[in-house]
Amino acid sequence: xxxxxxxxxxxxxxxxxxxxxxxxxxxxxxxxxxxxxxxxxxxxxxxxxxxxxxxxxxxxxxxxxxxxxxxxxxxxxxxxxxxxxxxxxxxxxxxxxxxxxxxxxxxxxxxxxxxxxxxxxxxxxxxxxxxxxxxxxxxxxxxxxxxxxxxxxxxxxxxxxxxxxxxxxxxxxxxxxxxxxxxxxxxxxxxxxxxxxxxxxxxxxxxxxxxxxxxxxxxxxxxxxxxxxxxxxxxxxxxxxxxxxxxxxxxxxxxxxxxxxxxxxxxxxxxxxxxxxxxxxxxxxxxxxxxxxxxxxxxxxxxxxxxxxxxxxxxxxxxxxxxxxxxxxxxxxxxxxxxxxxxxxxxxxxxxxx
Amino acid sequence: xxxxxxxxxxxxxxxxxxxxxxxxxxxxxxxxxxxxxxxxxxxxxxxxxxxxxxxxxxxxxxxxxxxxxxxxxxxxxxxxxxxxxxxxxxxxxxxxxxxxxxxxxxxxxxxxxxxxxxxxxxxxxxxxxxxxxxxxxxxxxxxxxxxxxxxxxxxxxxxxxxxxxxxxxxxxxxxxxxxxxxxxxxxxxxxxxxxxxxxxxxxxxxxxxxxxxxxxxxxxxxxxxxxxxxxxxxxxxxxxxxxxxxxxxxxxxxxxxxxxxxxxxxxxx
Numbered sequence: 293x294x295x296x297x298x299x300x301x302x303x304x305x306x307x308x309x310x311x312x313x314x315x316x317x318x319x320x321x322x323x324x325x326x327x328x329x330x331x332x333x334x335x336x337x338x339x340x341x342x343x344x345x346x347x348x349x350x351x352x353x354x355x356x357x358x359x360x361x362x363x364x365x366x367x368x369x370x371x372x373x374x375x376x377x378x379x380x381x382x383x384x385x386x387x388x389x390x391x392x393x394x395x396x397x398x399x400x401x402x403x404x405x406x407x408x409x410x411x412x413x414x415x416x417x418x419x420x421x422x423x424x425x426x427x428x429x430x431x432x433x434x435x436x437x438x439x440x441x442x443x444x445x446x447x448x449x450x451x452x453x454x455x456x457x458x459x460x461x462x463x464x465x466x467x468x469x470x471x472x473x474x475x476x477x478x479x480x481x482x483x484x485x486x487x488x489x490x491x492x493x494x495x496x497x498x499x500x501x502x503x504x505x506x507x508x509x510x511x512x513x514x515x516x517x518x519x520x521x522x523x524x525x526x527x528x529x530x531x532x533x534x535x536x537x538x539x540x541x542x543x544x545x546x547x548x549x550x551x552x553x554x555x556x557x558x559x560x561x562x563x564x565x566x567x568x569x570x571x572x573x574x575x576x577x578x579x580x581x582x583x584x585x586x587x588x589x590x591x592x593x594x595x596x597x598x599x600x601x602x603x604x605x606x607x608x609x610x611x612x613x614x615x616x617x618x619x620x621x622x623x624x625x626x627x628x629x630x631x632x633x634x635x636x637x638x639x640x641x642x643x644x645x646x
Numbered sequence: 647x648x649x650x651x652x653x654x655x656x657x658x659x660x661x662x663x664x665x666x667x668x669x670x671x672x673x674x675x676x677x678x679x680x681x682x683x684x685x686x687x688x689x690x691x692x693x694x695x696x697x698x699x700x701x702x703x704x705x706x707x708x709x710x711x712x713x714x715x716x717x718x719x720x721x722x723x724x725x726x727x728x729x730x731x732x733x734x735x736x737x738x739x740x741x742x743x744x745x746x747x748x749x750x751x752x753x754x755x756x757x758x759x760x761x762x763x764x765x766x767x768x769x770x771x772x773x774x775x776x777x778x779x780x781x782x783x784x785x786x787x788x789x790x791x792x793x794x795x796x797x798x799x800x801x802x803x804x805x806x807x808x809x810x811x812x813x814x815x816x817x818x819x820x821x822x823x824x825x826x827x828x829x830x831x832x833x834x835x836x837x838x839x840x841x842x843x844x845x846x847x848x849x850x851x852x853x854x855x856x857x858x859x860x861x862x863x864x865x866x867x868x869x870x871x872x873x874x875x876x877x878x879x880x881x882x883x884x885x886x887x888x889x890x891x892x893x894x895x896x897x898x899x900x901x902x903x904x905x906x907x908x909x910x911x912x913x914x915x
Contacts, residue, residue: 338915381878387879411914500856501806508855517850519806543850579810582821582848589822591810596822607822 331418339412349385349412353405355517358476367394484643488636489523490538492617496626498542498566507542507628511566515583518542520566522629537637539569540617541579543599544587551601559618561627566617567603570638572596573610586612611640670905674762677711677897706775712778715747722779727753734844736780739773741840745833755824756847783843790863793870800864807852816869817886821848831873835866 346384372388377383428436444450454511479486499505501519504526510520520540528534547563559565567588576592586600595608603614616636618630636644666850711720717728724730728750731739746760764772777784797837805814813819816830825848830838839862845851883890 335913382875384878385880386878407910414915502802511853511854511855513851513853515845515851516853516856518856577810580821580827581850582825583845584848584849585822587822590821 331420334417337412337416340416346413349408352410353413356401356405356408358401360398360405363394363399363401365394367391367398370394374519440543475486484641487537487638487641487644490632491525491528491534491539491628492538492632492639494520494629495621495622496629498540498629499523499525499620502526503540509561509564509621509623510544510625512544512627513526514544514546514563516542516544517579517581517583519569519579536575537570539577540566541569541581541588542566543581543583543586545600549586549600553602554614556602556618558620559616559630561619561621562628564619564628564629565595565599566619566636567599567614568617570614571610572605572612572614573608573639575638580613659766671909673904674901702774703778704772705768706773706778707772709764709772709883710775713763714772717750722776726837731776732780733782735774736773736777736785736843737783738834738846739771739776740785741837741844741846743769743772745837753865756826759828774846786836786839786843786862787859789837790859791866792863793867795860795864795867797864797867797871799861800866800868801887803857804860804865804868807857811849813885813887815882816872817885830869835870838866838869 302347338593339349370393371387372389372597374386375383376387389488423476449456472539498518498520499522501504501521504521504523506523507518507520516543520542521535524539525531525534525538542564543566544562544564550563550565552560569577569579571590571592573593573595574600578588578590578595578597580589580591581587581599582589586598587605587606588595588597588599590608590610593609596606597603597610597612597614598606603616605611605613615633617626617633620630655675698827700757710718712720714731717725718731719728720733721723742757743764744762744766746762749763750757751760760860762769773785783897804812804816811819811821811827811829813827827849841849842852842857842865843854854862854864877885885896
């Protein structure tokens with residue numbers, strides 16, 4: 293249908309419009325309308341009344357500009373005088389301080405000088421400047437319509453629909469390779485599965501962070517807190533990703549202080565308990581352990597967990613207790629995990645049951 | 647003509663009685679008052695005693711009976727007011743007494759540091775006496791207190807084991823219900839070591855099998871490096887993180903922006 297358009301109809305969508313006028317009878321003109329008072333009478337500044345003050349203001353402005361020059365020189369001089377020595381971080385301090393002060397002086401000198409100049413010395417009269425209309429002249433608008441029309445006629449864009457439609461089709465499809473490429477940045481494995489499991493499995497030894505040396509149960513004396521990573525963590529490829537899920541805090545309490553649930557009595561060893569260090573609120577490392585109260589405090593949002601009662605939440609925004617890692621000892625007396633955590637560690641996610 | 651202009655200007659002045667800087671001053675005062683309210687702190691009173699000592703254990707026993715037994719019990723077994731001291735060792739007594747934490751001035755969430763209440767000889771007598779009753783961690787070896795170890799290794803161990811409570815720059819931090827991890831700035835090497843070994847108050851124990859004596863020496867080296875080297879980034883504002891830095895930029899940063907804005911738009915005289 294488009295190819296039957298004749299030249300007269302193309303471009304008629306643009307209406308020629310006159311400047312808007314108030315329809316008679318709709319505007320309300322109040323009889324007691326306050327007239328625009330205009331600008332207040334001009335008040336002469338002190339620099340215009342007293343030549344001595346004017347001279348002083350002039351000197352002030354030029355002094356500010358001169359200070360800026362000094363600042364520039366100071367910045368360069370400080371850069372040479374306080375070099376940054378490799379391997380000595382404290383040399384950065386003086387370098388940064390004096391270079392920064394020099395540049396500050398240079399920029400503030402120009403800024404304050406310019407503002408003071410315009411405020412005290414330049415002409416102080418207020419000047420009204422009306423907004424000009426944005427609408428083009430009728431001739432300009434007609435010419436624009438003509439150009440579009442001519443373009444359509446010469447290219448045949450409206451007439452040759454096969455070309456036009458195939459062009460639109462190709463433009464719609466060309467970003468598809470980008471989608472295919474960027475989609476590959478998502479984790480290859482199912483992220484839900486990754487969130488539900490950690491490196492811990494049956495027989496994995498508990499080792500010290502960061503050295504990775506195994507821990508004997510006899511080394512964990514009463515009141516101790518060990519920061520623990522699974523054995524072999526330092527050798528895995530994505531070390532930080534694994535550590536972010538598997539980090540554990542190991543504590544020893546008096547066995548009579550532990551108030552364990554019946555199904556978890558086999559999860560500790562002689563008062564030694566291991567809990568995930570990842571807060572169930574938003575995943576900060578919870579490691580502020582108070583050995584007298586047996587409370588664990590999360591530094592981010594002040595959630596508190598009671599280690600003597602299965603790390604249940606006693607204060608703050610966390611909703612679930614910290615997951616407990618079931619532990620026992622192997623033949624050589626080293627602490628090992630009985631299994632992985634029995635629930636996902638860290639904060640909630642959409643697919644998490646519970 | 648000039649005279650009439652002056653008189654008009656003068657009358658205008660009397661109408662605009664408020665000085666242009668008055669609003670700036672008002673805002674500055676307001677910001678300083680709200681900010682200053684946070685900064686209020688309290689101090690504790692002090693007392694001093696001084697005596698001589700000869701036979702250490704005997705003297706220590708007398709000092710213990712006079713200063714400690716009311717809470718810890720005459721046989722060190724502890725009472726309702728204080729824990730048992732059997733097996734705490736010389737290191738624990740030296741730490742608690744030489745930093746002024748003990749004797750406690752009043753029961754509270756935490757024993758604060760205060761001026762030492764005993765002479766060095768009296769402290770020695772006290773810890774010799776307590777260590778003679780039951781074995782426990784001893785006074786650390788001088789070789790680990792020289793702060794000549796590996797500061798980088800110490801810094802890593804500090805970040806993993808200590809920084810969550812004591813702050814990565816050792817500036818200390820709050821715990822629950824009025825308890826706190828104290829600042830480590832200027833703390834003597836021997837007291838840092840003893841605190842790790844004995845786990846005073848709510849601090850967990852970091853025994854020599856968890857962090858070896860050499861590693862403890864590295865941690866001390868790191869803390870002494872922090873003490874002796876000024877902050878690379880300029881004013882550290884107490885190294886407290888967003889609280890002190892936010893307060894500073896709130897008062898001085900926003901304050902100067904407000905002041906400059908007022909000056910920019912004010913009419914010149």
